Amino acid sequence: MNNPGLAKFLRSVSVFSELSDDRCDELISCSSVERFDRRTVIQRSGDPHHHLYIVMTGRLEMVAHSPWGAEMTIAVFGPGSTSSWVALFLDSPAERTLVATPDTRLLAIPAIQLRAFLERQPALYPKVLTLDGKRFRALLDLTALVLNPVRSQRLATLLLMIADVSGDTSAQPKVLLTHHQLQQLANCSRQVLHRCLRELQQDGLIKQGYGSIQIQDVAALSAYAKQAAAGDANRLS
Template identity: 30%
Template sequence: MLFDQGDSYQSAISTFVSGARPSVSFRAVDAEAVARVLASAPVFNALSETERGELVGHLRPRRFSRDEVVFHRDDAAGHVYVILSGSVKVSIPDEEGHEIVVAVEREGAVFGELALFDDAPRSATVTALDQTQVVTLAREDFLRVLERSPRATREILRLLARTVRRASGRIEDLVFLDVPGRVAKCLLDLATAHARTEVELTQDDLAAFVGATRVSVNRALADLESQGAIAVGRRHIAVKEPALLRKQVRY
């Protein structure tokens, strides 16, 4: 542990940040930022300050560059991740090198949570979309706190339920929506989930997200842009008229 039971949560966070190894320095992230993210992150927000403080000494900071892989599908699992800044995509690759993007996660999100429940390998590949800072926590350290916190256990179950619902919704979209509809719904969902009008996603990633070719996605984007629904930029798409996007979503 990096702190004793007499330390406050904020003191523990400060010790953690200042004690990060030089190779994974968190000079750009102050103690308040770490505390704020942990206090709002799913599952962690269900813990008391004392319980979060108990975990702080076991957190390990890591930093990833844009397009750097956090972990690959079938890698050994054992840690859960919390995003302090930046964003990642969660994807499932096939044998030919193509991928299906199943989620985009941003600051405050928890991923890799399946590692808490079994010894199975990773079920997906996670890649940084931009400069991304995370903290990792080993399964056994988190489970010790979960065993004493029914509220946090319920939050983990809610997180897993959200993942299942999201997967079910993706299947429904692939079956019942055409490509323009899937593109429109994807942009709406991402903008709503992250409370932002700009979706930071390349057109290749968007094509992988909706299960279509880049050519068909480019065609759909061009049509939506001509209607004034979106504005396409470099590595991002701005949602300008959500109502026009919703008109494209016809089941």
């Protein structure tokens, strides 16, 4: 094996967990490790989807831009997470911008080579569909997010959506957003956000950290998000 350290990292990604040494070498040989010391745009909205990015260290942000110039971070990918797989098979250009944060390392696999690799390894497709299927399912939860009038439950739904989209499959996934970024996504005031986060933490559903929120119990938070509305006192104005 030419690069055992990189092969070990590659196998830590669920899609590639069972690759043989030869297949790992094949994929690594067409990939590159990209390092970023400062915040850097690596794919702009409107550009073709040219690489699959796997986060080795640091963070990769997915950023949306409004027609009037506003910017919003809608997903953050941490170590071991990947950018979108399905997008690599689309002819349409990227609709979102990908931004590497400072002190980030990414394993970049060219889209053309990766598509050819998957064609030679069709057993990987179910894993790819499972991973991006969770992200798609999370986006379907947007309806529940919009229709639920209870703000703490809306926030719980939003946290679960972000965790699924980020690709964090651990038992206690982290939402890698600052309070300001989360406030933008939740479309609420800072006071409302802090009050809801405090409520969820007091219930043992989340744990707040610097620049992140850890979901303590995914099943419990999901059950909380789906429970019946709790009355007018907690309703959005």
